[in-house]
Amino acid sequence: NPAKNKYHPIDDASWEKDQRVPYLALAKTLEAIEATSSRLKNMEILANFFRSVLILSPDDLRLSVYLCLNKLAPAYEGVELGVAETNVMKAIAQATGRSLDKIKSDAAAAGDLGIVAESSRSTQKTLFQPQPLTVQAVFNKLKEVAGMTGSASHAKKISMITSLLVACKYSEARYLARSLLGKLRIGLAEQSLLQAIAQACFLTPPEQDRSEWPPKKLDCGKKCSAETLKAKFEEEAYKVKSAFCECPNYDILVKALLEVGTDGLREKCKLTPGIPPRPMLAQPTKGVADVLERFDGIKFTCEYKYDGERAQIHLLEDGSINIYSRNQENNTSKYPDIISRFSKCIKGDVKSCILDTEAVAWDIEKEQILPFQVLSTRKRKDADEAEIKVQVCIFAFDLIYLNGESLIKKPLIERRELLREHFQAVTGEFVFATSVDTDSMEEVQEFLEESVKGNCEGLMVKTLDAKASYELAKRSQKWLKLKKDYLDSGGDSLDLVVIGGFNGRGKRTGTYGGFLLACYDPDEEVYQTICKLGTGFSDEQLLKHTESLKPHIIPNPKSYYRFNTQLTPDHWFDAVEVWEVKCADLSLSPVHTAAEGMADPQRGISLRFPRFMRLRDDKKIEDATTASQVADMYKSQEVVKNSTNNKKGID
Ligand code: ATP
Numbered sequence: 001n002p003a004k005n006k007y008h009p010i011d012d013a014s015w016e017k018d019q020r021v022p023y024l025a026l027a028k029t030l031e032a033i034e035a036t037s038s039r040l041k042n043m044e045i046l047a048n049f050f051r052s053v054l055i056l057s058p059d060d061l062r063l064s065v066y067l068c069l070n071k072l073a074p075a076y077e078g079v080e081l082g083v084a085e086t087n088v089m090k091a092i093a094q095a096t097g098r099s100l101d102k103i104k105s106d107a108a109a110a111g112d113l114g115i116v117a118e119s120s121r122s123t124q125k126t127l128f129q130p131q132p133l134t135v136q137a138v139f140n141k142l143k144e145v146a147g148m149t150g151s152a153s154h155a156k157k158i159s160m161i162t163s164l165l166v167a168c169k170y171s172e173a174r175y176l177a178r179s180l181l182g183k184l185r186i187g188l189a190e191q192s193l194l195q196a197i198a199q200a201c202f203l204t205p206p207e208q209d210r211s212e213w214p215p216k217k218l219d220c221g222k223k224c225s226a227e228t229l230k231a232k233f234e235e236e237a238y239k240v241k242s243a244f245c246e247c248p249n250y251d252i253l254v255k256a257l258l259e260v261g262t263d264g265l266r267e268k269c270k271l272t273p274g275i276p277p278r279p280m281l282a283q284p285t286k287g288v289a290d291v292l293e294r295f296d297g298i299k300f301t302c303e304y305k306y307d308g309e310r311a312q313i314h315l316l317e318d319g320s321i322n323i324y325s326r327n328q329e330n331n332t333s334k335y336p337d338i339i340s341r342f343s344k345c346i347k348g349d350v351k352s353c354i355l356d357t358e359a360v361a362w363d364i365e366k367e368q369i370l371p372f373q374v375l376s377t378r379k380r381k382d383a384d385e386a387e388i389k390v391q392v393c394i395f396a397f398d399l400i401y402l403n404g405e406s407l408i409k410k411p412l413i414e415r416r417e418l419l420r421e422h423f424q425a426v427t428g429e430f431v432f433a434t435s436v437d438t439d440s441m442e443e444v445q446e447f448l449e450e451s452v453k454g455n456c457e458g459l460m461v462k463t464l465d466a467k468a469s470y471e472l473a474k475r476s477q478k479w480l481k482l483k484k485d486y487l488d489s490g491g492d493s494l495d496l497v498v499i500g501g502f503n504g505r506g507k508r509t510g511t512y513g514g515f516l517l518a519c520y521d522p523d524e525e526v527y528q529t530i531c532k533l534g535t536g537f538s539d540e541q542l543l544k545h546t547e548s549l550k551p552h553i554i555p556n557p558k559s560y561y562r563f564n565t566q567l568t569p570d571h572w573f574d575a576v577e578v579w580e581v582k583c584a585d586l587s588l589s590p591v592h593t594a595a596e597g598m599a600d601p602q603r604g605i606s607l608r609f610p611r612f613m614r615l616r617d618d619k620k621i622e623d624a625t626t627a628s629q630v631a632d633m634y635k636s637q638e639v640v641k642n643s644t645n646n647k648k649g650i651d
Contacts, residue, residue: 012132012169021053021060023133026067027172034186037559039525042188043196050200058207062254063139068193070184072143074249075328076276081146082182083157085551088113091158092177095165096120111555112185117177121168130167138164142179185574187560189525189622191241197254198240198262199233206258236262243269245472246277246406248328271406273314273352276324278473280356282460282481286636288444291461291480295439299465301412302447303433304456305481306395307372308360311335313342313394315353323359327620334378335359336385338394345394345430348422349403355419356398356470362391362428369393369455396423397433397460400470411468437464448482458483475629493582494519494607494625494633495616497527499561500569501549502534504542511539511546516569517581517610518561519594521627527575528562528604528627530594531583536612552576562593578616578624583607586634598631605634 013025029049033042046068053061066072073079089107093100098120106116141164145157161180165173178184224232239262244253247269256268271277285291310326321339323331332339338359361370361378370390378390399419400407407415425431434454436447448459459482462468467478496517504513514534518527537545552574557563561572588599589606596604 015056017056019057020134020136021057021064023135023138023172023176024169025049025052026064026135027170027175030068030175030184030186031171033188034559037526039192039523042525043192043199046188046193046196047199047203050197051204054200054204054206058258060135061258062250063135065193065197065250065254067135067139067179068188069190070179070182071250072139072146074251074275076322076324076330078330079143079146080182081142081179083145083161083180085113085181087154087158088117088161088177088180091161091165092117092120092173094158094162095168111553112178113181114174114178114185117165117168118171118174121165121173122170132169133164133167133172138176145180183574183576185554185558187525187558189522191522192525194241194244195233195237197257198236201240201257201262202232202236205261239263239265242266246271246408247275248277249275271354271401271408273316273354273401274320274322276312276314276322276328278328279310279312279326280471280473280479281475282479283475283477284633285461285480285482288441288448288482290636291444291482292439292441294477294480295461295463298463298467299413299437300439301416301435301437301462301464302444303397303435303460303462304395304451304454305458305460305483306358306360306369306433307455307457308358308375308392308395309372311338311357311359311394313338313353313355313357315342315350317352326618327623333382334380335392336383337388338392340385341426341429344426345423347424350422351403352401353399353403353422354401355396355423356400357394357396358433359392359394362393364391364428367428371455391428393428394430395433396430398470399423408470408472410470411465412462412470413464413468415470433460448484452484493580493613494530494630495578495619495623496530496581497575497621497624498545498549498577498579499527499529499557499563499573499575501546501571501573502532503570507539508542511542512549512571513542515545516563516567517579518563518575518624519627519630520622520624521562521595522622523627526560526562527558527624528593528596529564529567530592530605530630531581531607531610532567533579533581533610533612535610536581541612549573549577562596564591564593566591575621578619578621580613580616581607582611582613584609585637586630588634595627595631595634598627599634605630 013022013028015022015025026049029045032045036042036045050061050064053064070081072081089100089103092098093103103116103120107113110116141160145160148157164176168176175184243265247253253269256265260268285294311331312324314322314324316322321332321342323335323338325331359375361375363370374390375392378388396419399415402418402422407418420432423430436443438444451459461480461482463478471478496519498515499518500516501512502514502516504511514532516529517531517533518529520527553571554574557572585608586605587608588603590603592606593604594606599605
């Protein structure tokens with residue numbers, strides 16, 4: 001068999017039971033994912049890798065999961081990878097004996113330092129074959145690098161990275177370099193990874209449950225049809241995803257999976273103070289009438305929508321207090337003032353809790369809310385309470401955990417009662433969100449106007465009694481936002497990802513004159529183009545964006561970008577920035593691919609007269625407006641135009 005003699009690098013990636021996972025096996029998996037655009041195929045590739053890990057080296061599953069996501073710890077631990085590009089270049093130069101200038105020019109031409117690292121290593125002749133890298137060794141080294149701070153650590157970091165690069169084979173150098181730069185560029189979303197873990201654990205249960213094959217749960221055995229198997233995968237994925245929603249920590253999740261499998265996760269991965277879940281988010285609406293239509297026959301409450309920063313306040317059993325952002329960053333050291341006065345706000349017997357609140361800048365003298373811009377002048381980390389100039393008032397609107405018990409399944413009316421029963425307001429420091437329970441259109445309208453006068457963004461309208469649980473990590477139909485600017489400009493803004501740039505002409509020569517923007521489809525895990533944007537920028541902003549996007553130019557569009565070749569930009573960018581964009585309205589488009597098939601079988605949706613508003617550096621790429629949101633926005637305006645019924649179901 002001639003194929004047998006044909007060497008394939010994957011041969012080097014195999015390993016034996018109880019050995020550590022070779023880093024090459026992971027690199028080869030990432031390489032296969034990068035080369036494949038089908039989401040299902042990618043999940044299968046990843047699940048197969050995890051199955052091998054489960055059978056041969058289960059202790060490495062946790063580290064393998066982290067490296068696939070390019071993380072070293074949960075977000076709230078603040079362990080940041082992301083070494084300066086020049087330092088990675090220096091390490092590549094040292095490891096491969098090539099000049100730094102050559103590495104720089106190759107990187108500029110390739111648009112990807114990972115590829116340069118890989119090709120520089122592969123053309124290098126080496127006398128000695130270093131020990132193969134393992135996932136464990138790479139993870140530990142990366143953690144060490146991430147933990148080093150201060151300018152004196154640069155040289156040490158470079159030498160550690162050099163030593164890793166020297167041991168790299170094939171595509172290992174590509175993924176190592178990209179990991180260090182903070183972006184793997186494989187288009188793998190966390191939801192797919194969770195599904196792949198579920199699939200792997202289902203087909204290859206923990207060792208203690210593996211005595212029979214096929215596993216008992218797979219009672220259809222060999223005759224299992226593709227549909228049945230798919231349904232079972234979905235079932236398993238649901239268990240893993242819901243566990244991760246409540247307890248977003250891979251250390252705990254993977255340990256639990258290995259101990260009890262997917263069936264036991266519910267018991268082991270629960271909402272826990274100190275582990276911040278992703279919060280519930282709201283759907284936009286177009287006006288009071290829209291709200292009343294959507295909540296027709298359902299009891300709801302209206303609350304002021306405060307314009308500050310979300311603050312999830314956790315009180316742990318040991319008395320410590322942590323504060324987390326909307327994106328699970330640990331903001332505890334930003335708010336020593338909130339922490340020192342928190343005990344004053346507790347009324348009843350509270351040993352542990354998780355409060356959902358908005359931290360808002362507060363004018364002590366005038367006793368009123370200050371704009372968000374004032375809050376953003378506060379120091380972001382390690383604030384010294386004595387030096388704080390901007391007072392913050394907490395507006396508490398939800399309680400999702402109390403004294404050892406998760407409250408997320410309870411309706412808002414009960415959660416709110418518990419909130420008011422166990423906490424007390426202290427003017428200018430900690431108060432409850434102003435609310436009114438009404439279904440009168442006039443009252444809602446009046447309340448909205450009041451909220452705007454009180455320096456708020458508008459209202460949050462929430463189901464109160466029926467269908468009123470707290471939905472973690474979801475932009476839920478149970479919460480609607482009614483913002484004052486929707487009323488002025490006829491719609492919510494969209495948060496879009498910049499994926500391409502068109503060179504400017506005339507006055508704009510030398511900068512980009514326009515950009516290609518995309519929304520995100522989490523089901524397919526692809527970015528779909530939605531508009532070309534060239535309005536709303538000052539010359540200064542254009543220059544700034546041109547500079548900030550330059551390092552992210554890539555030679556070719558990614559396999560997970562969906563676009564029409566009629567609209568090919570001069571430069572493609574890696575998906576790194578989210579921009580807020582407003583438009584006159586949305587229309588069907590023969591060239592854009594956003595929400596293709598959702599509103600029209602063939603056409604996508606595009607924005608008419610899009611206008612740049614601002615950079616949303618508080619949002620991650622996956623937080624961009626989704627394809628289904630775009631379709632909803634399009635449909636709701638059509639419905640408004642045609643005055644047809646716009647009632648939406650609530651799960
Ligand atoms: P935006 O673009 O409006 O900031 P977002 O995507 O960050 O939106 P949304 O779901 O649109 O989040 O709006 C909810 C946000 O409004 C919450 O994340 C929270 O920070 C803030 N907020 C202010 N007041 C309330 C309230 N009473 N209830 C819930 N959230 C509130």
